[in-house]
Amino acid sequence: MATGSSTGNRTVAVRPVAGHIGAEITGVDLAEDLDESVVAVIREAVLRWKVVFFRDQWLDHAAHVAFARRFGEPVVLGRRGSASPVDFPEVETTADRLELGGRFGMEHEEWLQRRRHTLLRGWHCDHGARVDPPAATILRAETVPPYGGDTTWSNLAAAYAGLSAPVRAFADGLRAEHRLGVGYQPRPGDDSYLRHLLDHQVASVHPLVRVHPHSGERVLYxxxxxxxxxxxxxxxxxxxxxxMFLDQAVRPEYTVRFRWEPGSVAFWDNRATIHLAPSDNAHLGFPRVMHRVMLHGEVPVGVDGRPSEPVTGTEVRRW
Known part of the structure; x- marks a missing residue:
């Protein structure tokens, strides 16, 4: 059932699209100076449904950043690729990913293969090795393939709730090290990407179950x-x-899959979800250009009240 509110001559509606995660929001133009009541509807929907989708939104970089600022402080990344817009340091273009393999002497496909050592390797939250991962991500589609290229998200609060009570109690007391470059298979001989990982290492110890700072939900992190x-x-x-925990986190009933179109926008809670970038479109040869803005987040806190701890390269709020 759709929910929402009216503003001016427009009704903003929130329509859930899956049982545990995902909702589509209609009746709003994200390029406008949104009324605070509309911002409140969107904020509540993100907290409730973890990821929300908008169609037919024709944002430029300035409007994208302005929309993000209604919900927090955008992250300014210290390093971006040449595809990202020079005049908007808050915006990262996903086409940058295609440059990375070439930068380190590998074709993009080999670079991906060496990084993904298990079938679950692609599931991630954005910048999760930091001690203060982003709170949210707003991703908009500029160019998408005619088929393929979908993104999937999973609700980590639902995954936690779906564990049996004894396992939840056990998980509440655990902590895990999150590290950039986990499982990377080095190339024989000179491996410039391995040197890059070692020179820019980022690692933190996070609670395996974090308490969401706004909803109070426990999240299988x-x-x-x-x-x-x-x-x-x-x-x-x-x-x-x-x-066991990863299999639980990505059970199909906790997920939603989104078919991108030009002008689509996805806004997700990076504290309570993981997502899977597509791997079914590279062989098709169609361009896929996306732009993302991330919002600064908090240091995660566990059930026992202990915050995450930095290991290396994770100074709070330095990007």
Missing amino acids: VNGYYVEQIVDVSRPESAALLE
């Missing part, structure tokens, strides 16, 4: 991209536990 191991247990125990 795990992903396949950054998690190195669960601390204070043996490596074999850690591997078995991570497999």
Whole structure:
């Protein structure tokens, strides 16, 4: 059932699209100077449904940043690729990803293959190895393939709630190290990407279950991209536990899959979701150009009140 509110001559409606996660919001033009009541509807929908979708939104970079500022402080990344707009340091263009393989002496496909050591490797939250990962991400589509290229999100609060009570209690006391470059398979001989990872290492210890700072929900804070191991247990125990928790985190009933169109916008809570970038479109040869703005986030806090701790390269709010 759709919910929402009226503003002027327009009714803003929130229509859930899956049982645990995802809603489409209609009746709003994100390029406008939004009324605070509309901002409140969007904020509430993001908290409730974890990711919300908008169609037919024709934003330029300035409007994208202005919309993001209604919900927090945009992140300014210290390093971006040449595809990102020079005059808008808050905006990162996903076409930059295609440059990375070439920068390190590998074709893009080899670069991806060496980074993804398991089928769950692609699931991640944005910049999860930092001690203060972004609170939210707003991604808009400029050019998309005629088919393929969908993105999938999973609700980590629902995944936690779906665990049995004894396992929830066990998970509440665990912490895990999140590290950039987990599982990367080095190239024989000179490997410039490995040197890059070592020179720019980022790692933090996060609670395995974090408490959402606004909703109070407990979130199974795990992903396949950054998690190195669960601390204070043996490596074999850690591997078995991570497999169990990751399988739980991405169960189909906790997910939603979105078909992008030019002008589509997705706005998600990076504290309570992980997402999976598409891997079914590279062989098609169609361009896929997306732009994202992330919002500064808090240091995660566990059920016991302990915050995350930096290991290396994770000074708070330095990007």
